Every structure is written in structure tokens, then in C-alpha cells.
Amino acid sequence: MRIAILTNRFPPMLDGVGDYSSHLANELQHNGHKVSVICRREAPIQQAVRDGQFNVPVAATIPTWSWRAINPLRQFINEHQPDWILVQYVPNSFQQWAMPVWLPVLIWFIKRQGVCVSITFHEVSTRFKTWPLRYGIVSLIQRLLAWLLVRLANAVVTSIDYYARQLQAYTNKPIHLIPIGSNIIPVAIMKNELTITRQQLMTNSGPIISTFGIRNQDILLQVFEQVVQQLEHVNLIIVGNLNLSASTYKIYQQLQHRIHVTGYLPREDVFRCLSASDVFFIPDPVTSKGEGGSSNKSGSLAAALAAGLPIIGTKGDMNNDLLREMPGVFLEDTDNLDLIKSCLLTLLSKDNTAIRQSNMHFFDQTFSWPAIVSRYSCILKPIQTK
DSSP: OEEEEEOSOOTTSOOHHHHHHHHHHHHHHHTTOEEEEEEEOOHHHHHHHHTTOOSSOEEEEESOSSGGGHHHHHHHHHHHOOSEEEEEEOGGGSSTTSOOTTHHHHHHHHHHTTOEEEEEESOOOOOOOSSSHHHHHHHHHHHHHHHHHHHHOSEEEESSHHHHHHHHTTOSSOEEEOOOOOSSOOOOOOHHHHHHHHHHHOSSOOOEEEEESSSOHHHHHHHHHHHHHHOTTOEEEEESOOOOOHHHHHHHHHTGGGEEEOOSOOHHHHHHHHHTOSEEEOOOOBOTTOOBOOOTTOHHHHHHHHTTOOEEEEOSTTOOHHHHHOTTEEEEOTTOHHHHHHHHHHHHTSOOHHHHHHHHHHIIIIISHHHHHHHHHHHHSSSOOO
16 A cells, blocks of 8 residues: 655654654555655755655655645655555644644645545644633634544544544544554663663662653652652653753752753663663643643653553543553652652562563553554555545
């Protein structure tokens, strides 16, 4: 089957959806499909094309997602003759103000060329707020766009139940749930390599808590401060960069000798750091109304699963059913730091070998790219293509 992927950005641009598109394209090709990619016209992507960095044809030819995209899309479709185009949708990717009003027109144009369209909603719309007024206007327009896109699409995909419920209100079509895979691909690591990694990261032999990304690090540091009071040699790895408020930065300064901030790392090194850890804490933000929380739209969570780590996440309305099925995932309230601390201490004080094995098996069955592409293949088969 000839499959094209339409995404705003693509590697080497730093972009989560671009990474997703790259892994999806490579795995689809590995499964025997003829795959191509069309994306924004960005100099780093064009240079990567000239350097032959991609395993699939990449056309970085779209100047903007407006009427100016029609001719590049026509040329791309004429050249590659795709049976399907898989659109990777995030509202703010396709328009500066997160209101890509031209996108439904472009999808309509693609379908007029005889191509089937699947739309993966990585996000649907911002939460509705009456004030400030501009947020309410943006949210309403995004919902109207989602309604139009769902009705135009031959197949609709999203990653979590929260988004599926939003989309299902717009259509009678099935909404297919496919979780987000990890852009950190597991690599084989010997036991002695993990020991060396731990020694390089920390000055003592105590247990290690890790996190990945720049989510609510204020809660992370506040909880870590409490854990330190009861577990003398505990350590913290922040894979990525600091993102702290001024008050919490003072905690960081006091405990800096126990905290290692890696900054940007190559993917193999990210996986090595996670694998050398004992527990993963993903402090996804949650409002006082319970809006937010951990979910399977997170590539960071998938990366922790790939490393087999026990995971502590946060409770909120974005928690999805699949998350609750995972054997080594524990959800706690962000307004009760004592519960998070107790959960961390419990996991750090016991042998988690069984949890790690279960999580890695669950990852292979559900979050690996072969598993994800298998779900896409089931969706694409039933509809007649050209």
C-alpha cells in the first residue's frame, strides 16, 4: 500500500509530533508499505533530505498551511500516488494562533484527488474559558475545526479516552485509540554498563528517582525534599533541563549535590539514564478542578515503560483506561504530597524486578512501534483505496 504522512515538522527539527511521524513512517516501510512524507519547508529538514538522512522520501515543500499549500500538495500526490494520507494533527502546529482554518479545505482537496485520509488527533482543542475572551474564541474555533476534520476523515485516530470522547460527540464514525509510542527506542544495555552509568550520574550508591521533560518540576522538587528527609542517600535525575519557579529553585540549590540535570542527551543516553534509575515520577500538572493529569499521550511515559521503570503519575481527568491497566503505574493526587512521598519510598525500598519485567512486556505489546503500526494497519485495511 502507498501511504503518505502529512505533518507540520519532521526531524531534525525538535518536535514531538515530528518524531512520532518519523517512527511511524519507518515502521510502516519496514512492514512493506511504500511510504512518503510531506511537511513544512524548513531549512534543516531540506538539508537532511539533501544529505540522505531519511529512509523514506521526504518533501519539505509546504510554505504555509493555507491556499499556498495546494500546489505542493498536488505535486506530491501526483508524484507519490498515495492510497492514504495520515495527517498528524495538533492545532497550534498548523497555524501560529492555533486556529488552522485552511486545514479542512486542504483535507477536502486531498480527498478530491482520490486519496483516503486518516487524521490522528494528538490534541483536539484547548479547554473552554470565558475569560480571557481570546481563549474562549480560540477554543470554539478549534472545536469547529475538529468537527469539520472528523467529518472529512475516512478514519479518525487519537491517543486517549479524553480526546476520544470529545471527537465522538462530532460523529458516528468509530474513534480509534492508539497510544503514543516512545521516541526513545530501547537499546540493549549490559548490567555493568548500568552500574557505570549510575556511578557517573551520582556520587553515592543510593536509589535514583528520574523524570524526563519539563513538566511540573516544582512538585517534583517539593516531593524530593520530603523524601530526602527519610531516605538519606536518595538521588534525582532530571533528564532534560530545569524549569523551576524562584521559590522551588531554592530547594534545588540546597539539594543540588543529590540532583543531576542532564540537559539535552542523544536518545540512547536518555534510555541509559532511565534504565539506570529505580523509579520514574512524571509530575503532569493538574488544576484545582482536576483538569490534566498523566495519560498515554505522553512519549515520556512510554519511554519510562520501555525502560521497565515503576511509574508514579498524577490523577486528573486525562487519565485513560489503558493507563490504569498498566501493571507498574501508580496515580496520586498532586494536592497530597505525602501520598506521593509514601509511594516513592515504598517503591524505592523494595525489589521491583517483577514490575520492571511486566512494564517492559506491556511496552512491547502496546507501545512499541510494531504494535502501534499493527493498529494502524487494522484501521487502513477495511476502506477501499485506489
